[in-house]
Amino acid sequence: MIQNPEHITNNKKQMIKAFVITSNEVAGNIAYKTDIVDGVQMYEGLPIDIFHKIMELEHMKDKYTVEYTYSKPGDTNYSNIVANIGKGKYDIGIGVFNRNIEREKEVNFSAPFILDPNAIFHIETNSTTRLLRLMLRSVGNILIVLILLGIIAGLLIYFGNRARMKRLGIKSNNKFFLYSIIAGMSAMFGEMGLVADHATRSLKGLFIFFVTMLTAFVFVLIAQARMTSALVDEKIGSKITKDNMPLTKILGLKGYIPTNTIREHGGRIEYIKDGTISDIISKYIENPDKYAGVALSYADGFKYLEKYPVLMVSLGFGVETGGYPINSTKNNILEDVNRGIVILQNDDTLQNTCTYYYGNRKDNPICSLR
Numbered sequence: 001m002i003q004n005p006e007h008i009t010n011n012k013k014q015m016i017k018a019f020v021i022t023s024n025e026v027a028g029n030i031a032y033k034t035d036i037v038d039g040v041q042m043y044e045g046l047p048i049d050i051f052h053k054i055m056e057l058e059h060m061k062d063k064y065t066v067e068y069t070y071s072k073p074g075d076t077n078y079s080n081i082v083a084n085i086g087k088g089k090y091d092i093g094i095g096v097f098n099r100n101i102e103r104e105k106e107v108n109f110s111a112p113f114i115l116d117p118n119a120i121f122h123i124e125t126n127s128t129t130r131l132l133r134l135m136l137r138s139v140g141n142i143l144i145v146l147i148l149l150g151i152i153a154g155l156l157i158y159f160g161n162r163a164r165m166k167r168l169g170i171k172s173n174n175k176f177f178l179y180s181i182i183a184g185m186s187a188m189f190g191e192m193g194l195v196a197d198h199a200t201r202s203l204k205g206l207f208i209f210f211v212t213m214l215t216a217f218v219f220v221l222i223a224q225a226r227m228t229s230a231l232v233d234e235k236i237g238s239k240i241t242k243d244n245m246p247l248t249k250i251l252g253l254k255g256y257i258p259t260n261t262i263r264e265h266g267g268r269i270e271y272i273k274d275g276t277i278s279d280i281i282s283k284y285i286e287n288p289d290k291y292a293g294v295a296l297s298y299a300d301g302f303k304y305l306e307k308y309p310v311l312m313v314s315l316g317f318g319v320e321t322g323g324y325p326i327n328s329t330k331n332n333i334l335e336d337v338n339r340g341i342v343i344l345q346n347d348d349t350l351q352n353t354c355t356y357y358y359g360n361r362k363d364n365p366i367c368s369l370r
Contacts, residue, residue: 013065016333019081020048021095024073025278025307028357029096029114029299029322031070046299046357047094050113051324053349054340063336074276076300079255082106082325091327092337096299098257098320108328111338112321113350114299115365118258120240120250120267120314121281121301122293142223146188149219153212154184157195161205187216240293240314242266251280252295257320262295265317269295277301281308297322298366302358319365 022043023030031045054060069090071081081093086106096116099109157164158180165176183194195212240246242265249270252259263269270291272280277296281304284294294301298313299322305311326334344350354367 013063014332016064016066017089017091018051018066018068019084019090019093020068020070021076021078021081021093022070022073025303028302029116029297030076031094046114046354047096047324049353049357050341050344050350051094053344053353054337057340057343060336060340064333074278076253076277079103085325085327088327088329091330091333093325096297096322097325098297098322100257100260103325106328107325108331108334109321110324110326110334111341112323113341113344114322114354115368116320116322117298117315117365118261118317118320119296119298119301120262120293120317121296121304121311122240122284122314123288123310124312139223139226142219142226146219146223147185149215150185150188151181152184153187153195153215154181156208156212157183160208161202163202163205184212187212188219190216190220192216239312241316246292248290248292250292250295251284253277253280256295258297258300258317259295261317261320267292267295285310299358302366 020043021030023032023045025032028046031043031048034042034044036042055064055066078093078095078097081090081095082097082103083106084090085093096114097103097109098116103109154177158177168176168179170176170179179194186193187195192213195209245266245268247268250262250267252262252267252269252271253275254271254273259269259271272283275283277300280294281301284291285308293314297320298315301313305313324337326337341350344353351367358366
């Protein structure tokens, strides 16, 4: 467990003003509260855990003291935090911060302590429920037409081809009527046997047979074409990739690196300007048919895989390096933090700490820094 350190006044030590991103929920990439021990709040989370391990190293503990400021739980506006660090309000940000050109103009970044894949978190797109909804949406109106045409075809057989009744050995008009309706409906859904069997060899019988078969053939092809087109458009499959990006919009935070990356790979983004990661996850879970998923970094979205078991993650959209943003005038802090990261990397502390929070998930490079 990580302690919430008090502000220690020591003129021999340089003060580091640290801003810590926090959450009410357990999350590897954000500090979260655990126990209160002897009146002191305890925290866990990869970024704050690694930072405290760095501060305990010989070259750090006698040189610096830290003043911590904690975010409101769930406030994940990384861009605003970077801006405040750039302005000198804080010296360092404690969280998984991805670097980009815009941010590098405002702050320096430490050496990475995590590799953070860009990802789309989504519900499996080939689920039975989703396929059924897609089918009804794409061919629902044609199904109604096929039912009506089947009834009409059945009436044509009943009234126009009465001789068939004798060939079938049916003596009851009611039974022949039901047989005719079933034959007409079956033909419209691809089963032509009842129409073909026992058809009379009269012109009228052949005409009814030909019209019914041709109508059924055309409309079945139309239904199949629409369904195939819908499947292609929706990119139905268990994983989303750069090559099968869905046409349905993907939710993403405004100014968030994974959102921009997914858009560059062809994703259609619906931006959420002032929301949090928890907000957009909840919005997606409540509207899985309206949106294709949520653009997040793996580190940010990891905890939701446990919270929502229906979620899965699609990777393959590049990997960002996660580090600490540091005020550009604090070069000594940057150098000492980088030295600490290298030490933790070389003695496997970095790897072991990351694995503690994220595990060894298959095809996940998040803890591959050594």
